[in-house]
Amino acid sequence: MNRTVSATAGRRVPAGGVSSRPRAERARQLADVLRQQITAGRFDQGRLPDERRLSRRFGASRNAVRDALGLLRDEGLVSRQPGVGTVVSTPKYGHGLDRLAGLAETLTGCGNVFNEVRVAETVAELPAAIAERLEVHPSAGGVHLERLRWLAGLPLSLDTSYLTADVGAAVVAEDLAGRDVFALIEEHTGCPLERAEIAVHAVAADANTAALLQIPSGAAVFAIERRTRVRGGRAVDVESIRMRADRLILRATLHRGGAK
């Protein structure tokens, strides 16, 4: 793949450059390059060149190309059919990590997010672990929401939220199907959001979640914990989100000196 000049002594340098590496490793590297180009929208009408052309373009063997496309198919990024070739399955949307934003807000311009409200209930007593995260006593109660969020006819994420009683009461009667909870909080409580702490995990989808999200059981998904605070620092919303990783990318610009 590359003309290679040997590096400093004492390191493991493959004799013949990249092309001498195991095929599986070359396939992984090629899959990474293709994933980056696919999600950057580099292939006209989402149609990839055929294996022969990809092989030539990337200086890789046909076998490595086939393996790389197989990895991307297993990720749900492309589909492959004889006579049709390799096509991008569904656009992969960028979800920014640069600022706090709801899903519909983040995806403005990509289409309308529709929320299938599976649970919207007032709870008189919060589960203890949730109350602790909300920094209230369980007896303060709250509102429990579960929404399956759709875009362009496919599920994007499954969001479980617990809101404090006051904020929840203002939000639960509103248009939960069509609006972000963040926007509803700000519009209906007079509490502007301030910040959220998030923790992003990647996990295999359990069978139930996979069925709801319409992905294969065991597919990789993001599992995101998010605790959102209004101005002044009061926690009002704790969420657990399962996000389809074949449809969403988390994007950020990180600065060396810290957030700017």
Add this chain to the structure above:
Amino acid sequence: MNRTVSATAGRRVPAGGVSSRPRAERARQLADVLRQQITAGRFDQGRLPDERRLSRRFGASRNAVRDALGLLRDEGLVSRQPGVGTVVSTPKYGHGLDRLAGLAETLTGCGNVFNEVRVAETVAELPAAIAERLEVHPSAGGVHLERLRWLAGLPLSLDTSYLTADVGAAVVAEDLAGRDVFALIEEHTGCPLERAEIAVHAVAADANTAALLQIPSGAAVFAIERRTRVRGGRAVDVESIRMRADRLILRATLHRGGAK
């Protein structure tokens, strides 16, 4: 689980509250609560209470508790053995997304990161897709690195990097086994880092990557693209990183008004 008061009309409210929901959904919710508590270090010596106690503490059925623990075991977060109980497998380290930092720098205080240098080679011609990402001509060449990064005797991530020729030349002869590339760039080139664009994917590990990272084939991993720029905005380093998701959490604080 909760005393439930019915919410506004026209929404799907389960009659008996959370406990009437399918067991798989209750297990997922409980797994989320437990994951959050485990990664917050809430269980003394990484040992979880037995099923009976967890059932009482979380107001969940024994079956839901067992299913939740099974999900966390499948994630690699806990191990379960008869007579021993449920113990946390390995600490899950937080990798901050609030600022640009190398892995060793991020994990200061968690132990020393050791880098197994699998590839360190000067390439006379960059792959075209990499050159484009580095915003140079392929004939400018560069340095190709692949490092398997270890902490506490276990692999954490597999990092493939391409550096521009000048920055790569300064770095390739240095202590790649013991140091972050970011620190080496700053120390040996006089180019302070400025920022990086990152894209985070979650994918199932292919068999080869899984073997290198010592995880089951198909386990969920983070696949991260990162392009790092030095002061003035010049791109010097493009990376493709596979990160064990059972050992690392990506954490950030997001602000409503954007990065602050």
